[in-house]
Amino acid sequence: MMTEADYYxxxxxxxxxxxxxxxxxxxxxxxxADPALALRYADFAEMTGTLRAYGQRQQARQQxxxxxxxxxxxxxxxxxxxxxxxLTHTVNPMLRISRTERKLREFWSGHRATVGVAASVAxxxxxxxxxxxxxxxxxxxxxxxxxxxxxxxxxxLKQNQRAINRTIRRMxxxxxxQLPPVNNGKFGGTGFALTSEGYLVxxxxxxxxxxxxxxxxxxxxxxxxxxxxxxxxxxxxILRITDxxxxxxxxxxYTFKAGQADLGERVFTLGYPREDVVYGEGSLSARSGFEGxxxxxxxxxxxxxxxxxxxxxxxxxxxxxVINARQNDLEGTSFATKSxxxxxxxxxxxxxxxxxxxxxxxxxxxxxxxxxxxxxKLQDYVFVVKVFE
Amino acid sequence: MSRGNPTSSSLTPTDDALxxxxxxxxxxxxxxxxxxxxxMVSHFVLQNSGTEDDAQDVYQEGVMVFYEKVRDGSLExxxxxxxxxxxxxxxxxxxxxxxKSRFGVRLLDDEEHGxxxxxxxxxxxxxxxxxDRRFATMSEALNHLGEPCRSLLEGFYLLDKSMQDLxxxxxxxxxxxxxxxxxxxxxxxxxxxxxxxxxxxx
Numbered sequence: 366m367m368t369e370a371d372y373y374x375x376x377x378x379x380x381x382x383x384x385x386x387x388x389x390x391x392x393x394x395x396x397x398a399d400p401a402l403a404l405r406y407a408d409f410a411e412m413t414g415t416l417r418a419y420g421q422r423q424q425a426r427q428q429x430x431x432x433x434x435x436x437x438x439x440x441x442x443x444x445x446x447x448x449x450x451x452l453t454h455t456v457n458p459m460l461r462i463s464r465t466e467r468k469l470r471e472f473w474s475g476h477r478a479t480v481g482v483a484a485s486v487a488x489x490x491x492x493x494x495x496x497x498x499x500x501x502x503x504x505x506x507x508x509x510x511x512x513x514x515x516x517x518x519x520x521x522l523k524q525n526q527r528a529i530n531r532t533i534r535r536m537x538x539x540x541x542x543q544l545p546p547v548n549n550g551k552f553g554g555t556g557f558a559l560t561s562e563g564y565l566v567x568x569x570x571x572x573x574x575x576x577x578x579x580x581x582x583x584x585x586x587x588x589x590x591x592x593x594x595x596x597x598x599x600x601x602x603i604l605r606i607t608d609x610x611x612x613x614x615x616x617x618x619y620t621f622k623a624g625q626a627d628l629g630e631r632v633f634t635l636g637y638p639r640e641d642v643v644y645g646e647g648s649l650s651a652r653s654g655f656e657g658x659x660x661x662x663x664x665x666x667x668x669x670x671x672x673x674x675x676x677x678x679x680x681x682x683x684x685x686x687v688i689n690a691r692q693n694d695l696e697g698t699s700f701a702t703k704s705x706x707x708x709x710x711x712x713x714x715x716x717x718x719x720x721x722x723x724x725x726x727x728x729x730x731x732x733x734x735x736x737x738x739x740x741x742k743l744q745d746y747v748f749v750v751k752v753f754e
Numbered sequence: 755m756s757r758g759n760p761t762s763s764s765l766t767p768t769d770d771a772l773x774x775x776x777x778x779x780x781x782x783x784x785x786x787x788x789x790x791x792x793x794m795v796s797h798f799v800l801q802n803s804g805t806e807d808d809a810q811d812v813y814q815e816g817v818m819v820f821y822e823k824v825r826d827g828s829l830e831x832x833x834x835x836x837x838x839x840x841x842x843x844x845x846x847x848x849x850x851x852x853x854k855s856r857f858g859v860r861l862l863d864d865e866e867h868g869x870x871x872x873x874x875x876x877x878x879x880x881x882x883x884x885x886d887r888r889f890a891t892m893s894e895a896l897n898h899l900g901e902p903c904r905s906l907l908e909g910f911y912l913l914d915k916s917m918q919d920l921x922x923x924x925x926x927x928x929x930x931x932x933x934x935x936x937x938x939x940x941x942x943x944x945x946x947x948x949x950x951x952x953x954x955x956x
Contacts, residue, residue, distance in 0.1 A: 370937035377937075412944055413911065419889050420912030425821055429814045432785045436792065467806075474800050 369405075376409045511693040512655045512700070516571045517553040517638065517671030519751075552752040555636040555675035555688070556580060556604060559711070560724050561614045563606040566707060567674030567750050568689045569595045572602050579751040580606060583642060583744050590750075594714060599660050599706045600689045602674075603714070604750070617726040618742040619682050623708045626662065626685040628652060634666055634688055635740065636675035637749045644740060645672070647697075649685075654700040655692060661700045662686050668699045674750060677701045682731020682739055769835045776824050788817055791836055795843045802847065812850070816843040819882045841875035895946040903939035910936060 378384050379392055396403050462470070473480075554571030558564070565580060572578060578590040588608040595602045626632075626649055633646040647665035654661025664677065668691055677686035686701030708725070715723045731739045775783035792813060799809035819842055823829040831838060896904050902924055909915045909923070917929045917936075926932040 369941045370934065373937040373940050374933065408944060408948065409940075412940065412947060415888055415892050415947075416907065416911035418885070419892050420908075420914070421825075422818070422822070422889060423912060425818060426814065428781065428784070429788065429817055429821075432788045433792075433810060433814065435785070436789050471800055471806065475803060 372405060373409060376406055512690045513693050514570045514690050515668050515670050515673035515688065519551060519553050551754050553637065553671050554673040554750045555671065556748045556750040557676040558614045558617055558746040559603065561617055562722055563611055563613060565604040565748065566687060567602050567604060568687060569597055569600045569602045571673050571750055572752055574754050575752045577753045578604060581749040581751065596710055599702050601687060601702055601707060601710060614746060617746060618730040619678060619684050620727065620729045621708050621725050622683040622685045622704050624705060625652065626679055631680045632664055632677055634675045634677050635743060635747045636672040638669035638671035642744055642747060660706055661702050664699050664701055665697050666699055667697060676747060682729045773824055784821065791839050794840060799847055804847065812843050812846045815846055819878055823878060838875060842879060845875060845879055892947060895943055898946050899943055903942060906936055907939055907943060
C-alpha cells in the first residue's frame, strides 16, 4: 500500500521526466483508469505549480523593487543602455523632474482647488476691507457737510428771461430806460461796508473761486471790487472797491463790537437772498457755532442762500457778526462769525499794512432809533456781492 | 494555454522587441520598460489624489500583471504596451480609490492615452486577482505549516535550492531522507492549502 507521500515521489519523478519507459506507461495507464488518482495528481500539479509561481512572483517583485530603487537613485536618468534586443531608439524620453519640483507638483496637484479658493477669498477680503474702510471714512467725512453755506447760485435762465422781457417791453416803447442786461455772475452773497474808504466785509466762501467781483448797492450802482484779504478759518473776506467812480461811503451808521454779545439778545440782519433787500430778525440762541465752534454764534434768524456775508446787528445797532451758514438737519439754526474776529483781523491788517487806512467807525447812529429808522440808515451800506468765475 | 505572441499592427517594433527580450529573461529589458512608462502612471496617480508611494504600488502591480503574462506567453496585446499598462494601472487605482472613498470616484484621464477600454486589461486583471488569491492562500498555508517543513518547501520551490544543499542545511543523513521529508511536508501543505482555498467563495 502506497502512502500519499510515496505517490508524491512518483508524481515528481513523472513530471520531471525521470521515470523509465515501462513505469511511465504504467502510471499513465493508472491515471487514465483511476479518477481518484488523477485528482490526486491534479492537486499535486496545482500545488507545486502554485508554489513555483509564488516563488517567481516574489522574485519578480523583488526585481521590480530593485529597478524602482535604481531608477530613483539615478534621479537624473542617464541614457539607458539599449537592451540587447536591438532597440534602435527610446520610445518615450524620460521626464526630467527634480526632487523638489516633484514635491511641488505633488502639492500643487493635490491642493490646486483649495489654493485657488483661498486665494480668491483673500482677494475678496482685501477688496471688501478697502471698500468698507472707504465707506466708513466717507461716512465720517459727511458730518461737516451738514452745514450749508448761504451763498446763492444765480439762476441764469431766470435772469435771461427777464432780460428778454425787458427788451420786448422796450420794443413796445412803453419801457422806462433800463440798465442793459448784463451777466449777473455765478454766485451771489451779501456784503457790508467796513470803513468809509471803500472796504467791505463778506464771507470767504462767497468769493473763494472768484475771478472778478461786482458790488451792487440799493441804488443799482455797480462797482468793481477786489479781495484784499481772506480768512479761511473764520470764513471772512475783506474787499476793496477799485472803481474810479467810487468816492466813498460817507460816515458809517454802525459800530463794530469787539467783545461778545449776550445770549438772548434781539438781533437782526439785512441781506440779498433775492433781488431785493430782505430783513430778518431773531435772537442770539447760542454763543458757539456748528459743533461747538467758538468763533461763531448760533442765531434764530431764518437765512437763505444769498444771506451769506450779511451784517448781524444787535438792537443798539452794533455789528456783532457776519452771517455765513445754516445747519441742514435742524430747523432755524443759522450761524454767524463773531465780530470780535473781524475786529482782530482788521487790527492785524492795520499793523502789517500801515499804509492803508482802516478807520472803523467809533459812534453808532442807530442806537435808540426805532427799527424802520435803523433800517433806512443801514440799507445804503449793505450790498450784493456778485461773483464771476 | 500558449496562444503565441500576437503581431498586431498597432504594436510598434520596439514593443515587440521588448516583449521578446522580457520573455527571454532579459532583466535590462524589464528595467527599461519599467522606467519608460513610470512617469505616465506616476503622473496619473498623482493627478488623482494619490501619493508617490501609491503610484509605486499600483505601477509595480501593473507591471507584474504584464510581466507574468509575458513570461507564460499568454499575453494577447491588441494595443501598445503603454496603453495596456495605463489601462491596468488605471483599473487598479480606481479599485483602491473606491475602496478608500465613501463617495463616487471620478478619474482625471490623460487624453493622450486614448482608448484604454477594450485592451483586454479587465480580463487579465480578473485572472490576476484569482492568482493573487491563490498566492495569498498559499502564503497562509505555508505560515501554518510550521518548521522545518516551511523552510524546506520554501527552499526547494521558492528559492530554487537543490536537494543536496537542503540536505546539508537541514542536517539530513542523505538526500533520500530529505526528499521523503519533503513529500510528507507536501502532503500536509496540500491539506492546509485546499482546505483554505476551496472553502473560500469565489
